[in-house]
Amino acid sequence: MQIKSRIVNKTLYILLSGELDEYTAPNVRKTLDTMLETEKGFIQIVLDLSELTFMDSTGVGVLIGRYKKMREKNKPIFITNPSRNAERIFKMSGLYEIMPKIV
């Protein structure tokens, strides 16, 4: 799993590349939390999943965990470019109600 970020117009764009499952989750949590704490000057986050090649329900837990941390700082998170299966899992779990999908 590779995670890259950049800030454009006060938006922190995070690109997840690879597979998100129980094996990669601990590192994804750590890397995202470090990014979210050390990056400065953004007011919202866009998670770009266009290069996420695999995800199961463990991914939902990881995303909700980050959402809770950012909610305290009033920074909304948006999701873009989910795969067909990620989309189905997000809809089933109601994730889009707290992290809306944008196109």
Add this chain to the structure above:
Amino acid sequence: MKKNSMEIKFKALAENEPFARNVVAGFILPLNPSLNELDDIKTAVSEAITNVVVHAYPQNTGYVTMKVTTQDNYVTISIVDNGIGIQDIERALTPFYTSKPNEERSGMGFTVMESFMDKLEVISNGSGVTVKMGKAIEKKVAGL
């Protein structure tokens, strides 16, 4: 009535998850699954294996046995552990139920298996859990 089967046993470790789901995907290739069907099956397998890794063996790491059978265009996958088992299966199958709410789990694993596969059966009789899932692979017309 072409029948085929395989069985493997491996340690219930998170690092074996990609291995397990890719083994199943490779084994069912002769059925000519679509990419979507492969994705569905890999995701369901990953959910079942994750559950063994996360829930079955709280003390010491145990093993998971995975059996895959194909008959014509139908795939059956059994994932078996010898862990602590599930007391209340109905509750476990309920969407959003998790016994680990403090560990960033969403309680959606069984719900994902149910909706990505055609059939899901969960058996627990005191010594571990057997998750049996089935899915029909759509027959493709030759030349299309």
